[in-house]
Amino acid sequence: MDGYIGWSLALRQLAMGNEVCGIDNFSRRRAVEEVGSWSATPILPIEKRLSILQKEYGDKISFHKGDLVNPDFTNDVIGKFQPDSIVHLAEQPSAPYSMIDQSHTLYTQSNNVMGTLNVIYAMKNYAPKAHLIKLGTMGEYGTPDMEIAEGFMEVEFRGKKSTIPYPRFAGSWYHWSKVHDSNNVAFACKLWGLCSTDIMQGVVYGTRTSEITEQNKHTRFDFDEVFGTVINRYCAQAVIKHPLTVYGKGGQTRGFLALEDSIQCMSILIDNPPEAGEYRVVNQFDQQYKVSELADRVKRIADKKGLDANIQRLENPRVEKEEHYYKADHEQLKKLGFKATRHIDDEISVMLDDLMVYEERIRAKKEQMTQLVKWRDGSDKIQKIANPLILSND
Numbered sequence: 001m002d003g004y005i006g007w008s009l010a011l012r013q014l015a016m017g018n019e020v021c022g023i024d025n026f027s028r029r030r031a032v033e034e035v036g037s038w039s040a041t042p043i044l045p046i047e048k049r050l051s052i053l054q055k056e057y058g059d060k061i062s063f064h065k066g067d068l069v070n071p072d073f074t075n076d077v078i079g080k081f082q083p084d085s086i087v088h089l090a091e092q093p094s095a096p097y098s099m100i101d102q103s104h105t106l107y108t109q110s111n112n113v114m115g116t117l118n119v120i121y122a123m124k125n126y127a128p129k130a131h132l133i134k135l136g137t138m139g140e141y142g143t144p145d146m147e148i149a150e151g152f153m154e155v156e157f158r159g160k161k162s163t164i165p166y167p168r169f170a171g172s173w174y175h176w177s178k179v180h181d182s183n184n185v186a187f188a189c190k191l192w193g194l195c196s197t198d199i200m201q202g203v204v205y206g207t208r209t210s211e212i213t214e215q216n217k218h219t220r221f222d223f224d225e226v227f228g229t230v231i232n233r234y235c236a237q238a239v240i241k242h243p244l245t246v247y248g249k250g251g252q253t254r255g256f257l258a259l260e261d262s263i264q265c266m267s268i269l270i271d272n273p274p275e276a277g278e279y280r281v282v283n284q285f286d287q288q289y290k291v292s293e294l295a296d297r298v299k300r301i302a303d304k305k306g307l308d309a310n311i312q313r314l315e316n317p318r319v320e321k322e323e324h325y326y327k328a329d330h331e332q333l334k335k336l337g338f339k340a341t342r343h344i345d346d347e348i349s350v351m352l353d354d355l356m357v358y359e360e361r362i363r364a365k366k367e368q369m370t371q372l373v374k375w376r377d378g379s380d381k382i383q384k385i386a387n388p389l390i391l392s393n394d
């Protein structure tokens with residue numbers, strides 16, 4: 001509940017009148033510190049965050065510090081709270097972090113896969129009717145040279161037709177951890193009749209939701225290379241007049257979603273569980289963009305604010321296709337009532353305004369813009385390029 005999405009979702013669920021029991025082991029705070037960065041928006045310690053919520057919502061909010069990898073802790077919290085829905089966001093969420101070296105790969109996969117297994121065991125034993133909303137990623141599908149279906153596809157093979165899971169071709173040890181989770185959750189639904197929604201979410205951006213109106217309710221906002229995602233990084237870069245860092249050719253295409261709309265989608269899923277025994281997959285994003293096109297957008301909006309942004313193409317530290325076909329279905333959430341409420345340009349403008357307040361905090365960690373994890377190395381030591389090769393300045 002202490003992370004970028006968890007905190008924002010807790011605020012929304014409380015505002016909707018639901019009772020929320022949060023869990024966190026603060027690994028995100030520690031990992032961002034480990035890579036030498038911090039959140040651009042200063043984040044209050046959990047005790048202060050909770051006291052703000054308790055003043056507003058009384059005993060509708062509770063919190064447990066602990067680790068899902070510990071089965072006793074997970075059983076205990078789930079058994080006592082008896083949730084209707086479990087939104088499982090408690091994973092190591094960064095692809096570059098999982099690619100740093102062997103120990104970070106091992107940590108990512110063991111933390112993510114074991115935590116999820118403990119959640120499904122706790123559900124089976126103590127809350128079998130709960131709905132598990134599991135955060136997966138669009139990155140599970142990778143970038144195949146064909147349209148991406150929503151979880152499943154129909155095939156005809158040697159004269160027989162069948163519906164099978166859409167193939168997963170993940171592109172980092174982190175993304176593969178989510179594929180392993182998906183397989184395990186689908187199996188648990190079949191084995192024990194649990195119900196789950198596996199969210200294939202695109203890249204989330206933004207600083208705001210309807211509930212994040214004051215400084216003390218800000219969610220975290222990472223801009224370092226390891227935990228900051230692409231639009232958020234571009235906006236932080238524009239604010240300190242650092243060139244926007246497009247990796248490689250910039251034709252990498254992904255699905256994107258504003259934070260407000262990510263929270264809207266999850267709230268819709270909470271209100272609309274699948275049947276017992278059903279394993280449902282939703283592709284959760286609003287629009288697809290190329291990362292070079294996003295840099296142009298951020299530049300255009302930043303320039304209007306007098307920030308005079310530049311774009312720089314850097315040698316790509318990742319192993320990924322830099323130009324490719326991409327077209328993914330995303331109909332399930334719309335059928336349940338999802339309608340995007342934020343236009344990307346408006347959200348970028350709000351982000352730039354919010355981040356300008358914290359310009360000094362971003363500037364203090366300026367080196368984070370170009371300290372990149374080299375994916376191909378797979379060393380047993382942390383590998384960072386202090387001065388990446390600049391391919392072009394636009």
Ligand code: USQ
Nearest residue numbers: 093095137138139201202203229230233245246247252291
């Ligand atoms: N990129 C740049 N410049 C940057 C940062 C990133 O060009 O300064 C490029 C990357 O090379 C990549 C694309 O932007 O092609 C997206 O990178 P990202 O860091 O924004 O997102 P990614 O590593 O894919 O991971 C993020 C979240 C992860 C989530 C995933 C959804 O960290 O938790 O699962 O987005 S998805 O991308 O759909 O798999």
